[in-house]
Amino acid sequence: MSALVDVGLIDDVKRFGAADVSACFSCGQCTAMCPLSSNDGTFPRRLIRYAQVGMKDALLSSKELWTCFYCGECSDTCPTQADPGGFMAAARRYAIASYDKTRLAKTMYTKPVLGTLIALVLAAFFALFMYREHGPQHASALKLFDFIPEPLIHYTGVAVMALVGLAGLAGILSAARSIAKKEGLSLGSVVGRGAGKAWWSALWTESLGQKRYRSDCQTAQEASPWYRKRWLIHAMTMWGFLGLFAATIIDYGLALIHVKPTGAEVPIWYPVRLLGTLAGLALIYGTTMLIVDRLRKANRSASDSTFADWLLLTLLWITGVTGFGIELALYLPHAPAWGYWVFLVHVSIAMELMLLLPFTKFAHAIYRPVALFFVARGKEKEAGPG
Ligand code: SF4
Ligand code: SF4
Incomplete structure (x- = not known):
């Protein structure tokens, strides 16, 4: 399994429209607000963490990326304006572009x-x-x-x-x-x-x-x-x-x-x-x-x-x-x-x-x-x- 770290990952996702998620300190507020996170105490902040530490493979292979409907409830309550909902949307764009070999x-x-x-x-x-x-x-x-x-x-x-x-x-x-x-x-x-x-x-x-x-x-x-x-x-x-x-x-x-x-x-x-x-x-x-x-x-x-x-x-x-x-x-x-x-x-x-x-x-x-x-x-x- 590839565990290579991509140090430019967070900037790459930003190019697809994400806010600056480097400010996220994993407080868990978005997880508490997200209506989809009932069975998973780390959604969506785990995906933000992947971007912060450059875990590109982990981010691209996350099925959770596609379960978010971008209701925005998490973004409205984030104390650092990291816009986790917007990050999820941008990460989906990034994933579509990464899977597309034609570029x-x-x-x-x-x-x-x-x-x-x-x-x-x-x-x-x-x-x-x-x-x-x-x-x-x-x-x-x-x-x-x-x-x-x-x-x-x-x-x-x-x-x-x-x-x-x-x-x-x-x-x-x-x-x-x-x-x-x-x-x-x-x-x-x-x-x-x-x-x-x-x-x-x-x-x-x-x-x-x-x-x-x-x-x-x-x-x-x-x-x-x-x-x-x-x-x-x-x-x-x-x-x-x-x-x-x-x-x-x-x-x-x-x-x-x-x-x-x-x-x-x-x-x-x-x-x-x-x-x-x-x-x-x-x-x-x-x-x-x-x-x-x-x-x-x-x-x-x-x-x-x-x-x-x-x-x-x-x-x-x-x-x-x-x-x-x-x-x-x-x-x-x-x-x-x-x-x-x-x-x-x-x-x-x-x-x-x-x-x-x-x-x-x-x-x-x-x-x-x-x-x-x-x-x-x-x-x-x-x-x-x-
Ligand atoms: S995105 Fe915002 S609400 Fe979610 S863990 Fe990070 S700082 Fe907290
Ligand atoms: S935008 Fe996505 S991650 Fe945020 S609360 Fe809504 S479903 Fe959950």
Whole structure:
């Protein structure tokens, strides 16, 4: 086991947005406040200690890094302004960048000017790439796939997904290996006996169902009306994105099995269209609220916005709004010409969003369930057989 000390660790994490945690004297106040630390008397200050003494491997392999929801309760009561919640968020960014071998995540997190340039170039590239092959814009009816050919979108999407899969898988494997090793589990335990139950808990109960975010971390949200609860806004964003993704895949699936061609006219209540509409509304609501909260610095986690936060939110919001714009254009009595341009923007930004997923904050949506899986496996191990 590597026990090398990285003396620059604390400064490295600071580059990802952490406050100066060198002031932390391990008083334990954050541990007392944290709603997640009931079974662990050292969370989150143990991770701060790792950064202070340069234990990089220990920090990167900590499953606890991914259990924190950044409610900020610990930061509000820290006597030294070390901002432990902010440290946890920065350490997660640092971990995502460390697991990413392409180093693109590090650029997106730490170099906002270059990151902006990359984002603009990518958007322009996809738009020009699609537009290069464009067909006619019919005025009588909105024939979107006559304008941008469906096979071009399909094969570009497949290529993007393959790149994302390769980059994402490399990072996830690296994270899973180090967390499993620290927990005394083998990587094979991801498919072994009892794995199904642990995956269910990690993926459904904790991640998609947000059980602890809704219950344990709710103290910071008590004063908000239900439609402003942070867990709900987070859930709307996540479910909205997944719903749109599912609607796109199902639409292609229906074309493959000859139920209906992609882009065929369907009524608004057609199940896939309905799924896309509801998911789009959820995504627009969730991302708009997240943007408003960040602009207003409405809570602790919304007051520390990095370029990567804004980039992800902007791409998600544009994807949702342009998707809705396309739908509106499709059902208007006279096909508006702007519908074609909104479609081009939608497809280009959606491609960019997918391509950047492993390199933005969205990556934590993958790392968190992996870490939570090992949390569940660790508990099973502690409980022993029977
Ligand atoms: S981060 Fe703050 S509250 Fe937590 S142990 Fe350090 S000094 Fe105490
Ligand atoms: S931000 Fe909230 S969940 Fe995270 S360590 Fe602090 S108190 Fe715990």
